Amino acid sequence: xxxxxxxxxxxxxxxxxxxxxxxxxxxxxxxxxxxxxxxxxxxxxxxxxxxxxxxxxxxxxxxxxxxxxxxxxxxxxxxxxxxxxxxxxxxxxxxxxxxxxxxxxxxxxxxxxxxxxxxxxxxxxxxxxxxxxxxxxxxxxxxxxxxxxxxxxxxxxxxxxxxxxxxxxxxxxxxxxxxxxxxxxxxxxxxxxxxxxxxxxxxxxxxxxxxxxxxxxxxxxxxxxxxxxxxxxxxxxxxxxxxxxxxxxxxxxxxxxxxxxxxxxxxx
Amino acid sequence: xxxxxxxxxxxxxxxxxxxxxxxxxxxxxxxxxxxxxxxxxxxxxxxxxxxxxxxxxxxxxxxxxxxxxxxxxxxxxxxxxxxxxxxxxxxxxxxxxxxxxxxxxxxxxxxxxxxxxxxxxxxxxxxxxxxxxxxxxxxxxxxxxxxxxxxxxxxxxxxxxxxxxxxxxxxxxxxxxxxxxxxxxxxxxxxxxxxxxxxxxxxxxxxxxxxxxxxxxxxxxxxxxxxxxxxxxxxxxxxxxxxxxxxxxxxxxxxxxxxxxxxxxxxxxxxxxxxxxxxxxxxxxxxxxxxxxxxxxxx
Numbered sequence: 001x002x003x004x005x006x007x008x009x010x011x012x013x014x015x016x017x018x019x020x021x022x023x024x025x026x027x028x029x030x031x032x033x034x035x036x037x038x039x040x041x042x043x044x045x046x047x048x049x050x051x052x053x054x055x056x057x058x059x060x061x062x063x064x065x066x067x068x069x070x071x072x073x074x075x076x077x078x079x080x081x082x083x084x085x086x087x088x089x090x091x092x093x094x095x096x097x098x099x100x101x102x103x104x105x106x107x108x109x110x111x112x113x114x115x116x117x118x119x120x121x122x123x124x125x126x127x128x129x130x131x132x133x134x135x136x137x138x139x140x141x142x143x144x145x146x147x148x149x150x151x152x153x154x155x156x157x158x159x160x161x162x163x164x165x166x167x168x169x170x171x172x173x174x175x176x177x178x179x180x181x182x183x184x185x186x187x188x189x190x191x192x193x194x195x196x197x198x199x200x201x202x203x204x205x206x207x208x209x210x211x212x213x214x215x216x217x218x219x220x221x222x223x224x225x226x227x228x229x230x231x232x233x234x235x236x237x238x239x240x241x242x243x244x245x246x247x248x249x250x251x252x253x254x255x256x257x258x259x260x261x262x263x264x265x266x267x268x
Numbered sequence: 269x270x271x272x273x274x275x276x277x278x279x280x281x282x283x284x285x286x287x288x289x290x291x292x293x294x295x296x297x298x299x300x301x302x303x304x305x306x307x308x309x310x311x312x313x314x315x316x317x318x319x320x321x322x323x324x325x326x327x328x329x330x331x332x333x334x335x336x337x338x339x340x341x342x343x344x345x346x347x348x349x350x351x352x353x354x355x356x357x358x359x360x361x362x363x364x365x366x367x368x369x370x371x372x373x374x375x376x377x378x379x380x381x382x383x384x385x386x387x388x389x390x391x392x393x394x395x396x397x398x399x400x401x402x403x404x405x406x407x408x409x410x411x412x413x414x415x416x417x418x419x420x421x422x423x424x425x426x427x428x429x430x431x432x433x434x435x436x437x438x439x440x441x442x443x444x445x446x447x448x449x450x451x452x453x454x455x456x457x458x459x460x461x462x463x464x465x466x467x468x469x470x471x472x473x474x475x476x477x478x479x480x481x482x483x484x485x486x487x488x489x490x491x492x493x494x495x496x497x498x499x500x501x502x503x504x505x506x507x508x509x510x511x512x513x514x515x516x517x518x519x520x521x522x523x524x525x526x527x528x529x530x531x532x533x534x535x536x537x538x539x540x541x542x543x544x545x546x547x548x549x550x551x552x553x554x555x556x557x558x559x560x561x562x563x564x565x566x567x
Contacts, residue, residue, distance in 0.1 A: 059460055077463050089461035093479045093554075102475075106466035154465065 003071050004032035005190040006056055006158055011065035012215075013051050025051040027215035029065075036188040040201035042252060043211030044259035049194040050086070052216070053160045056192060057081050069158055079107075082156030082189070084164040090135045090146050096122060097131040099146055103154040121149040124183065141172040148176075152183060159189040163196065177204060177232040185229065198252060202244055203232045210251050213259040220251050315342045340525035345533065348526040357515050366534060368510040372428050372500035376435020377493055384440045385485060388447025392481075393473065398448070405444070413437050414502055421507045431508065435499030439492045446488035450481025486550045493542045497535065 013026040025048035033039045043049050054060040055067050058077040067074045069081070090099045097118055104114035122131055125145040135143050144164065151159070165173045181204060184191060195201050201208045202224055210219045224244055226235060235241055321334040322341040336344065352362040359365060391398040417434045424430035454477050462476045504513025512531050519527025 057464060059463065077466075079466065081464060083461070083464040085457050085461060087457055089457045091458060091462075091476065091479075093482075102462075103465040106462070106468070106471055106475075150461075150465070 004068075005035045005037070005070060006033040006192065007031070007066075007068040008052070008055065008062075009066040009068070011055060011062045011067060013048065013055060013060065014063045024215040026055075027217050029211075029217050031209060031218060033190050033192055035190055038184065038191045038193065038204060038206045040193045040195060040205035040208045041211060042195055042198055042201045042208060042248075043216060044213050044252075044256045045196060046259060046263075047211045047214045047255070048216030049196075049211060050162050052211075053083065053162050053192060053194055056158070057083050057160055078158070080157040082151040082154055082159045084147055084151050084159075084161045086163040086166060088135065088140075088143050088147070090143055090150060092135050095132050095134055096127060096138070096146050099135070100149045100153055102150060107154070117153055118149070121153045122146075125149040125152075125179070141168055141176065144168060144176060145179075148180070148183070152187065155187065157189055159184070159187075159191045161191065161193045163194055165200070166195070166197070173200075174233050180204070181228075181230060181232065198245060198248060199236060202226075202241060202248070203230065203235050208244075208248055210248060210255070213255045213262065219255065220248075222248050318342055336525075337523070338525060340529050344526040345529045348524075348530040349533070352530065358518055359510055359514055365510055365512050365515050366538070368428065368508075369497070369500050369504065369512040369535075370538060372431040372503065372511065373435055373493070373496040375428075375432045376499050377439055377496040379432065380436040380439025380496065381443050381485075381489065381492060383436065384443025384488075385447045387440075388444045388485075389451055389473065389478065389481065391444075392448045392451025393477065405441075409441050409445075413441070414498075417499075417503050417506045420503065426507050426509055428508075430506075431500045431503030431511070431513075434503040435496040438495040438499040442492050442495055443485065443488050446484045447481055450484030451477055453484070454480040483554055486546075486553060489546050489550070490543065493546060494539065497539060501535070 008029055008031040011026055011029045011031075012024065014022045014024050017023050029048075029052065031039075031041075031052070041049050041052060051060065055062050056069060056074065058069075058074045058081070069078055091102065094102065097115060100121055101111075101114040101118035104117055105111065109117075119131065122128055125148050127142060127145050127149065130138065130142065135146065138146065144167075147164070165176050168176060177200065191205075193201070193204060198208075205224055208222045208224060210222070211217065212219045222244060226238065226240060226244075318334065318339075319342045322336040322339065356362055357365055391401060414434070416437055417430070420430040420433045424433060458476055458480065459472065462472055467475065500511065501513035501516070504511035505517050508514050512535055516528050516531045519525075519531065
């Protein structure tokens with residue numbers, strides 16, 4: 001398989017809490033993503049899934065261990081990285097066109113060319129005709145499409161996605177998942193897709209990584225040998241799908257329970 | 269999306285819709301008439317009570333409700349304004365007084381806003397600066413800054429710049445705190461997104477942080493213009509050659525309440541006009557915001 005595209009070696013990440021104590025989000029995490037591979041990371045809430053993405057993107061440095069992207073250690077925010085956030089991250093004061101053109105503009109491409117490329121990407125995510133709209137005039141699904149176009153226009157080789165579709169209704173979500181797979185098949189970027197939804201993880205990914213309840217570390221890795229191209233809406237009915245689902249769920253269930261017990265205790 | 273579905277509806281439905289629209293329009297017009305009618309009504313009643321109260325039984329020594337010697341009288345205020353317009357004030361023509369005060373207020377506003385935004389954004393962005401300057405800014409803000417007016421009169425003199433300086437000091441803090449807070453409250457995710465998309469530090473400031481803080485800054489402008497006027501007028505009280513503050517001071521010294529009210533009326537008109545201008549400016553700049561925030565009634 002050669003050199004992994006993204007690699008985390010014995011990574012630990014601690015944060016300083018407002019009360020002055022250290023909170024360990026990740027402990028001794030090892031993860032490797034190969035070139036062009038789609039890896040889904042699942043785990044209970046608060047297990048440090050998003051932190052993993054922050055480390056790979058260079059937004060946060062690890063407390064211990066090493067993060068390598070494209071074989072080189074991550075020092076700052078990389079040029080080849082794309083990041084789709086869980087919440088709306090499109091700029092509310094920019095129109096759809098300006099939002100999508102933001103990446104190329106930041107990277108020094110002149111306005112005419114940036115807008116031309118933006119129009120192309122807006123078409124590809126199915127937002128043609130909405131170029132002049134502001135985000136608050138769009139539905140949640142449409143804003144997500146805009147965010148997707150905004151990220152993909154930079155043609156990232158490493159695509160990080162943090163529960164991007166969790167705020168969408170089920171129908172829109174399935175639709176977006178299919179479109180994501182279709183867009184990805186043309187770019188073949190290496191993807192790390194964080195989610196708490198196991199079905200989504202299996203439907204999309206080549207490999208599913210289960211993270212333990214915080215502090216997060218890898219509990220298990222599962223290969224998903226379902227043929228591509230996939231139709232997310234129908235793949236769930238395949239026997240192989242339910243077999244993998246059961247296998248992973250046996251692992252994940254304990255972690256979810258641990259995290260649930262903990263949240264109950266912190267509330268009471 | 270709703271426009272699309274409305275367009276695809278058939279004809280009978282559309283005619284129903286137009287009559288519903290007409291009804292809504294009528295209801296809106298009626299409501300506007302009611303609100304404006306009541307507004308005018310209040311002004312008429314207050315002015316009438318004032319006028320009648322100062323006029324009734326003027327021959328009787330203690331029969332007055334309101335003594336026009338102290339409280340003036342609407343018709344007297346009108347006469348005073350008319351005299352000023354025709355013959356000018358004791359300090360020269362009326363337009364010169366208004367123009368002087370406006371010039372001071374606007375210069376104070378512009379300089380104060382620019383300084384406030386620059387310092388607010390800088391301290392909001394650079395942690396060390398804000399930590400170092402925090403106690404000084406708090407101390408200066410806690411002080412009643414109007415007393416600085418006397419210092420400015422002594423150091424700068426009776427010209428307009430001592431009033432501009434006072435207006436700047438008053439405006440600065442309002443804008444500064446809003447800009448500072450605006451920068452601090454910028455959505456972390458937006459900053460992270462911009463950095464991923466390739467923004468340099470400068471692009472981050474100009475294209476993410478400043479536009480995001482702009483709604484805070486523009487909101488502060490409404491209060492700021494009021495403060496700029498206060499600075500100009502108080503500065504003129506303290507010592508000046510021209511200006512509405514001096515007109516008020518002169519009227520006060522000669523026990524002329526109609527003069528004080530007249531100048532107050534002019535100031536109110538000026539402030540309201542500026543307020544309309546600022547709202548217009550705000551709506552132009554923040555077009556991206558959902559309408560619910562920008563079009564609500566301001567009082």
